[in-house]
Amino acid sequence: MIxxxxxxxxxxLHNQGGxxxxxxxxxxxxxxxxxxxxxTGASGAGKSTLMRxxxxxxxxxxGEIRIGGVDxxxxxxxxxxxxxxxxxxxxxQFLRVVPRVPTLEVVAEPLRALGASVETAxxxxxxxxxxxxxxxxxxxxxxxxxxxxxxxxxxxxRRFAHAYPAMLLDEPTASLDAANRDVVLTLIEEAKARGAAxxxxxxxxxxxxxxxxxxIDVSRFATGMAA
Amino acid sequence: xxxxxxxxxxxxxxxxxxxxxxxxxxxxxxxVMGIVGESxxxxxxxxxxxxxxxxxDAGEVVFDTRAEGPRDTVRMSxxxxxxxxxxxxxxxxxHARDGLRMGVSAGGNVGERLMAVGARRYGDIRDxxxxxxxxxxxxxxxxxxxxxxxxxxxxxxxxIARNLVTGPRLVxxxxxxxxxxxxxxxxxxxxxxxxxxDMGLSAIIVTHDLAVVRLLADRLMVMKSGHxxxxxxxxxxxxxxxxxxxxxxxxxxxxV
Ligand SMILES: Nc1ncnc2c1ncn2[C@@H]1O[C@H](COP(=O)(O)OP(=O)(O)OP(=O)(O)O)[C@@H](O)[C@H]1O
Ligand SMILES: Nc1ncnc2c1ncn2[C@@H]1O[C@H](COP(=O)(O)OP(=O)(O)OP(=O)(O)O)[C@@H](O)[C@H]1O
Ligand SMILES: [Mg+2]
Ligand SMILES: [Mg+2]
Numbered sequence: 001m002i003x004x005x006x007x008x009x010x011x012x013l014h015n016q017g018g019x020x021x022x023x024x025x026x027x028x029x030x031x032x033x034x035x036x037x038x039x040t041g042a043s044g045a046g047k048s049t050l051m052r053x054x055x056x057x058x059x060x061x062x063g064e065i066r067i068g069g070v071d072x073x074x075x076x077x078x079x080x081x082x083x084x085x086x087x088x089x090x091x092x093q094f095l096r097v098v099p100r101v102p103t104l105e106v107v108a109e110p111l112r113a114l115g116a117s118v119e120t121a122x123x124x125x126x127x128x129x130x131x132x133x134x135x136x137x138x139x140x141x142x143x144x145x146x147x148x149x150x151x152x153x154x155x156x157x158r159r160f161a162h163a164y165p166a167m168l169l170d171e172p173t174a175s176l177d178a179a180n181r182d183v184v185l186t187l188i189e190e191a192k193a194r195g196a197a198x199x200x201x202x203x204x205x206x207x208x209x210x211x212x213x214x215x216i217d218v219s220r221f222a223t224g225m226a227a
Numbered sequence: 228x229x230x231x232x233x234x235x236x237x238x239x240x241x242x243x244x245x246x247x248x249x250x251x252x253x254x255x256x257x258x259v260m261g262i263v264g265e266s267x268x269x270x271x272x273x274x275x276x277x278x279x280x281x282x283x284d285a286g287e288v289v290f291d292t293r294a295e296g297p298r299d300t301v302r303m304s305x306x307x308x309x310x311x312x313x314x315x316x317x318x319x320x321x322h323a324r325d326g327l328r329m330g331v332s333a334g335g336n337v338g339e340r341l342m343a344v345g346a347r348r349y350g351d352i353r354d355x356x357x358x359x360x361x362x363x364x365x366x367x368x369x370x371x372x373x374x375x376x377x378x379x380x381x382x383x384x385x386x387i388a389r390n391l392v393t394g395p396r397l398v399x400x401x402x403x404x405x406x407x408x409x410x411x412x413x414x415x416x417x418x419x420x421x422x423x424x425d426m427g428l429s430a431i432i433v434t435h436d437l438a439v440v441r442l443l444a445d446r447l448m449v450m451k452s453g454h455x456x457x458x459x460x461x462x463x464x465x466x467x468x469x470x471x472x473x474x475x476x477x478x479x480x481x482x483v
Pocket of ligand 1: 011021041042043044046047048049050466467
C-alpha cells in the first residue's frame with residue numbers, strides 16, 4: 001500500500017550561509033495493508049522528516065513514493081489533496097485548527113470534506129470523542145485552549161473518523177495517560193484489522209511492541225552510512 | 228478535468244516598470260489558491276489582470292464558462308466580461324467600502340447584485356438578501372441599515388454576502404482579512420472556509436498573512452518582483468520552502 005524506493009532528503013538553507021543538511025539517502029521500504037511499521041532511530045535521525053515526505057508535506061526530489069497507485073513525488077498538488085482526503089491520513093504531533101471552530105466540527109470536518117452529511121459526520125465525531133474521554137461540555141468549545149493531552153486526543157479523533165487505507169502517526173501516544181493510551185492503541189489495532197497500512201513513530205517501547213509488526217531504524221538511511 | 232481557470236504567461240508593465248511577469252498556472256474546481264509575497268511584488272496586479280480589472284500586456288486568462296466552455300477573458304468583449312464578473316466571478320476587496328455601495332442599505336447591497344442578473348420580484352430579493360445576511364452572521368433586522376453604521380468586520384461580511392449571493396464559481400480576494408482585528412479575522416476565515424466547502428467554490432486569495440493561507444488555501448504561489456518564485460501545496464511551501472526568498476518569508480514570521 002505504501003512503497004518507497006530510493007528516496008533522499010537534503011535541506012538547503014539559503015539564508016543560513018547556504019547550509020546543506022543531508023538527512024536521508026536512498027530510503028526504500030514497503031508497508032502492506034493491515035501492517036503497522038514503526039520508524040525508530042535517535043532524535044534527529046529523520047523519522048518525522050520521512051513521515052512528512054510520505055505525506056507530501058516535505059518535498060521529495062528523486063525516487064518514488066507510491067501510495068495506492070499515486071506517486072507523490074510526481075503528483076500535482078490537487079492529486080495530493082485528493083489522496084489526503086480519501087486515502088492518506090496523518091496524525092501530526094500538534095493540532096492545528098481554525099480558531100473558534102468547536103471541537104465537534106473539527107473532528108467531523110474530514111468526513112464532511114468527503115461529502116458526509118452533518119448528522120453522519122457529527123455522530124461519528126461524538127462516538128470518537130467519547131471513546132477518547134473528551135468530556136461532553138468541551139465538544140462545543142474550540143480546542144485551542146485545551147491541554148496538550150486533550151488536543152492530541154482531538155487530533156487523533158479527527159484522523160480516525162474516516163477509515164483511511166493508509167495512515168501516518170507521529171507519536172500518537174506521547175503525553176497520554178495509560179487509559180487514553182490504551183484507547184489509542186485499540187483504535188490502531190482496529191484500523192489494522194480493517195486493512196489499513198500504518199507507519200508510526202512511538203517513543204514508548206511497550207506501545208510499539210503492542211501494535212507494530214516490525215521496525216525500521218531510520219539511522220540506517222543516514223547519509224554516508226547507506227550501504 | 229478541465230481547469231476552471233487557466234492563466235498563461237500573464238505580464239503587466241507600468242511603463243518600464245514590471246507589475247507582474249510571465250505568470251502561468253491552472254486552477255481546478257473547488258481549489259483555493261493563495262498568493263503571498265512582499266509589498267509591491269505584483270500580487271494585486273496579477274489578481275486584477277485575472278479578474279478583468281486590468282488588461283495584461285501579454286498572456287491569456289482562460290475561464291471555463293458555463294455556456295461555451297473555455298474562453299480567453301482577456302480577449303472577450305467588455306459586456307461579456309462584465310456579465311461574468313456579475314455572475315460567475317466575485318471580487319472581495321481589502322477595503323469593504325471599495326466593494327460596497329455605502330449609500331445603499333445592507334439589503335440593497337445584496338439585492339443589487341441579484342437584480343443585475345435579472346431578479347425582479349421585490350419579495351424574493353428581500354428574502355434572499357435577508358437569508359444571506361444571516362449566513363454571514365449579520366442580524367437580518369439590520370437589513371435596512373446602511374453599511375456606514377456597521378463595524379469593519381460586519382462590512383467585510385456584508386461584502387462577502389453581496390459577492391456570493393449570485394452563486395459565483397470563482398472568488399478573487401485581495402487581503403480580505405487585512406485591517407481586521409485577530410478575533411474578527413478568525414471568524415471571517417471560518418465563514419469563508421464553510422462557504423468554500425458548502426458551495427464548492429474556487430478562490431484565489433492574496434494576502435501577506437501566512438496563517439491565513441495555511442488555513443484557507445490548498446495551494447500557494449510566492450511572488451517576488453513580479454515573478455512567481457515558488458508554487459506548490461500550501462503546507463509544503465510553508466514547511467519546506469525551496470527558494471531563498473520563500474525561506475526568508477517563512478522564517479521572518481514567528482509561527483504559522
Ligand atoms: N523544515 C526543515 N528545515 C530544515 N531542516 C529540517 C527541517 N525539518 C527537519 N530538519 C532537520 O532534519 C533532521 C531530522 O529531523 P526530524 O525531525 O526528522 O528528526 P526525528 O527523527 O523525528 O527526531 P525526534 O525523535 O527528535 O522527533 C534534523 O537535523 C532537523 O533539524
Ligand atoms: N497604477 C500603477 N502605476 C504604476 N505602477 C504601479 C501601479 N500599480 C502598481 N504599480 C507597481 O507595480 C508593482 C506591483 O504592485 P502591486 O500593487 O501589484 O503589488 P502588491 O504585491 O499587491 O503589493 P501590496 O502587498 O503592497 O498590496 C509595484 O512596484 C507597484 O508600485
Ligand atoms: Mg520527530
Ligand atoms: Mg496589493
